[in-house]
Amino acid sequence: MADPLRRLSFNQATINKWDALEAIEACARHGVGWVSLWREPVAKDGLAACAKALKETGVRVSSLCRGGFFPAATSHERAERLDENRRAIDECAELGTDVLVLVCGGLPEGSRDLDGAREMVRDGVAALVPYAGERGVKLGVEPLHPMFAADRNVISTLALANDIALGLASPQVGVVIDVFHVWWDPAVYREIRRAADVTLGFHVNDWLVDPPSVLHSRAMMGDGPIELRRLRRAVDMAGYDGPIEVEIFNRDVWAMDPDAVMTTIKERFVSEVM
Amino acid sequence: MADPLRRLSFNQATINKWDALEAIEACARHGVGWVSLWREPVAKDGLAACAKALKETGVRVSSLCRGGFFPAATSHERAERLDENRRAIDECAELGTDVLVLVCGGLPEGSRDLDGAREMVRDGVAALVPYAGERGVKLGVEPLHPMFAADRNVISTLALANDIALGLASPQVGVVIDVFHVWWDPAVYREIRRAADVTLGFHVNDWLVDPPSVLHSRAMMGDGPIELRRLRRAVDMAGYDGPIEVEIFNRDVWAMDPDAVMTTIKERFVSEVM
Numbered sequence: 270m271a272d273p274l275r276r277l278s279f280n281q282a283t284i285n286k287w288d289a290l291e292a293i294e295a296c297a298r299h300g301v302g303w304v305s306l307w308r309e310p311v312a313k314d315g316l317a318a319c320a321k322a323l324k325e326t327g328v329r330v331s332s333l334c335r336g337g338f339f340p341a342a343t344s345h346e347r348a349e350r351l352d353e354n355r356r357a358i359d360e361c362a363e364l365g366t367d368v369l370v371l372v373c374g375g376l377p378e379g380s381r382d383l384d385g386a387r388e389m390v391r392d393g394v395a396a397l398v399p400y401a402g403e404r405g406v407k408l409g410v411e412p413l414h415p416m417f418a419a420d421r422n423v424i425s426t427l428a429l430a431n432d433i434a435l436g437l438a439s440p441q442v443g444v445v446i447d448v449f450h451v452w453w454d455p456a457v458y459r460e461i462r463r464a465a466d467v468t469l470g471f472h473v474n475d476w477l478v479d480p481p482s483v484l485h486s487r488a489m490m491g492d493g494p495i496e497l498r499r500l501r502r503a504v505d506m507a508g509y510d511g512p513i514e515v516e517i518f519n520r521d522v523w524a525m526d527p528d529a530v531m532t533t534i535k536e537r538f539v540s541e542v543m
Numbered sequence: 544m545a546d547p548l549r550r551l552s553f554n555q556a557t558i559n560k561w562d563a564l565e566a567i568e569a570c571a572r573h574g575v576g577w578v579s580l581w582r583e584p585v586a587k588d589g590l591a592a593c594a595k596a597l598k599e600t601g602v603r604v605s606s607l608c609r610g611g612f613f614p615a616a617t618s619h620e621r622a623e624r625l626d627e628n629r630r631a632i633d634e635c636a637e638l639g640t641d642v643l644v645l646v647c648g649g650l651p652e653g654s655r656d657l658d659g660a661r662e663m664v665r666d667g668v669a670a671l672v673p674y675a676g677e678r679g680v681k682l683g684v685e686p687l688h689p690m691f692a693a694d695r696n697v698i699s700t701l702a703l704a705n706d707i708a709l710g711l712a713s714p715q716v717g718v719v720i721d722v723f724h725v726w727w728d729p730a731v732y733r734e735i736r737r738a739a740d741v742t743l744g745f746h747v748n749d750w751l752v753d754p755p756s757v758l759h760s761r762a763m764m765g766d767g768p769i770e771l772r773r774l775r776r777a778v779d780m781a782g783y784d785g786p787i788e789v790e791i792f793n794r795d796v797w798a799m800d801p802d803a804v805m806t807t808i809k810e811r812f813v814s815e816v817m
Binding site: 414418420479483496 | 655656657661689692694700726756760769770
């Protein structure tokens with residue numbers, strides 16, 4: 270039987286006490302073969318230093334978080350956002366990951382034009398395709414929970430993300446599926462099948478009832494109501510065999526001993542996900 | 544030109560300093576022809592006293608909040624929930640409103656069976672139909688925002704609510720559309736048209752970015768990103784001509800002078816909704 274931890278990827282946002290180098294080193298120490306890094310901590314430790322640590326430890330990067338944030342009031346601002354995304358694509362190439370996670374952005378300040386913002390997202394992703402292709406990086410459109418539609422991501426359902434990825438029909442564009450964002454959706458299993466050829470990532474965690482804030486409403490796998498194994502099996506059945514990221518934003522988890530969190534992640538990954 | 548306030552209904556949850564009798568009296572004083580009442584404050588003031596105040600003032604009740612909460616772990620508990628709904632139906636008849644708003648309930652304690660809970664909702668609504676028909680009361684299935692799927696309402700989209708109402712095909716069952724819960728949905732305009740023959744109510748308010756809690760994340764009309772007028776027109780175009788409830792759960796609004804809130808509601812109803 271294959272190692273049940275083979276596909277586990279640790280998203281560094283889950284433990285905010287570690288910088289990027291510490292997260293890479295911790296993955297190596299805990300026998301976790303994949304890590305997902307964030308741009309800001311990578312920049313702090315230095316891109317070259319992170320790339321070196323990855324090479325030395327053999328830990329691979331499942332994705333870089335994050336690009337996106339396409340909608341803006343003016344074409345000048347939208348062009349700036351694209352430039353920022355191109356820098357993120359360069360960083361992916363340097364770190365040796367082929368997936369840039371896109372959190373696509375909310376409504377422009379003061380705007381109520383949700384349809385227009387969704388068009389800006391599609392246009393923004395399309396504009397990045399040639400550059401991503403040159404660098405060998407894929408753009409993963411991640412739908413975010415509808416509670417983030419106004420301020421973080423107008424792509425609120427997997428159906429909308431699939432529409433973009435399947436509509437652009439480029440090998441450079443796909444979707445990233447996070448259970449937290451899609452578990453409630455009556456169309457989720459249909460859309461997972463529809464995403465069969467474009468799924469670039471799968472994220473697990475759980476839903477926290479009555480959270481301290483909407484940004485910190487994720488729980489450890491198994492502590493909430495999400496049918497994790499059913500969703501994981503559906504994504505697998507559709508043909509995805511890549512890394513599975515554990516990404517939790519939770520104040521209690523952040524307050525815990527980081528190595529204890531890593532141990533729990535590994536246990537719960539086996540007992541709740543695989 | 545018709546009075547633009549003709550369809551305004553004041554949902555008493557918007558001002559929590561008033562009891563039911565005060566809310567009724569305030570509607571009369573402010574020239575608001577409709578009120579939406581909640582069961583608990585009505586019980587506190589007495590059902591007969593409220594019915595009397597309504598008759599004396601001429602204020603009509605657009606809906607009673609709320610029935611529902613169908614999913615439960617055991618058939619005994621589910622039967623108890625149905626009995627509670629029958630009492631709510633009786634209260635509707637006594638107050639002279641033909642709409643009982645249903646907040647359908649979250650997952651049973653410890654359950655992860657979202658599909659099963661959605662079936663329990665459909666079965667629960669179906670079980671109430673004969674009793675509702677005898678009392679001349681309609682059951683309004685209200686989809687709640689997906690962020691309430693776990694603990695309050697597994698009916699997370701207007702599509703799911705329409706599936707129940709159109710599937711049961713009873714004159715006793717319809718849907719209630721609240722902009723707060725559905726505005727993010729890429730299918731909302733399609734589903735509003737689909738709900739043409741079953742729309743029993745329409746609620747307005749706005750979305751509050753970065754709320755103090757998920758339960759208090761509504762704003763005054765015009766203070767958020769929701770395309771209120773577009774949604775109202777879509778509901779009207781589909782044939783709905785009934786009262787439009789203003790329902791806001793917001794700590795800042797609750798802290799304000801109630802009569803000032805009523806004045807703002809009337810102003811914003813005209814400037815943002817009609």
